[in-house]
Amino acid sequence: MRFPLSLQAIYYKPLHRPPTHGLPVCNLHLRSYSVRNLEFQCDFALRAAYYLNLPASGIVALPKRTERWTVPRSNFVHKKSQENYERVTYKRLIQIKDGHSDTVELWLAFLKKHAVYGVAMKAHVWAFEEIGVGKKMGVDLGNLHDPRRPKWEHFGLRKTSGTAAKVRELLESEAF
Numbered sequence: 001m002r003f004p005l006s007l008q009a010i011y012y013k014p015l016h017r018p019p020t021h022g023l024p025v026c027n028l029h030l031r032s033y034s035v036r037n038l039e040f041q042c043d044f045a046l047r048a049a050y051y052l053n054l055p056a057s058g059i060v061a062l063p064k065r066t067e068r069w070t071v072p073r074s075n076f077v078h079k080k081s082q083e084n085y086e087r088v089t090y091k092r093l094i095q096i097k098d099g100h101s102d103t104v105e106l107w108l109a110f111l112k113k114h115a116v117y118g119v120a121m122k123a124h125v126w127a128f129e130e131i132g133v134g135k136k137m138g139v140d141l142g143n144l145h146d147p148r149r150p151k152w153e154h155f156g157l158r159k160t161s162g163t164a165a166k167v168r169e170l171l172e173s174e175a176f
Helices: 005-011 035-051 101-113 133-137 163-172
Strands: 024-032 056-072 082-097 119-125
Touching (some): 024 035, 024 101, 035 056, 035 119, 101 119
Antiparallel strands (some): 024 082
């Protein structure tokens, strides 16, 4: 029995797009205590980057961190009877090059939404602007508005939305 190509592609390594200029746009650090979950999330991230046309350099294994503890099994007299514990943290790195900042944000949001349990992600994102952007930054500061204002307009003691007046109008109407 022959499986369809879309199902066969799961068993192959993820495809990569070649970078055009080689400028790093995002470094995604993944860490987990489980190698299996970490490798699955890395594979998923590379496949998502391929389908979003992001050139990604492969999975780079970073040094693992081993922590060890020795704890007495009991208290006071039984010092010679001890337990040893060990926790190993595995880390991986995926680097995105030459991607558009909006596409990289979309990729990161997609990975965050479909994250595997037990895998932590940290992203370092760089944005490149054209030359002379500093001269444009100080111009017309008076025209800027606070983007949080519409969201927080109905919060707190000041009710400027008119909902209280509308409720009073509905309660005093003859139909009610």
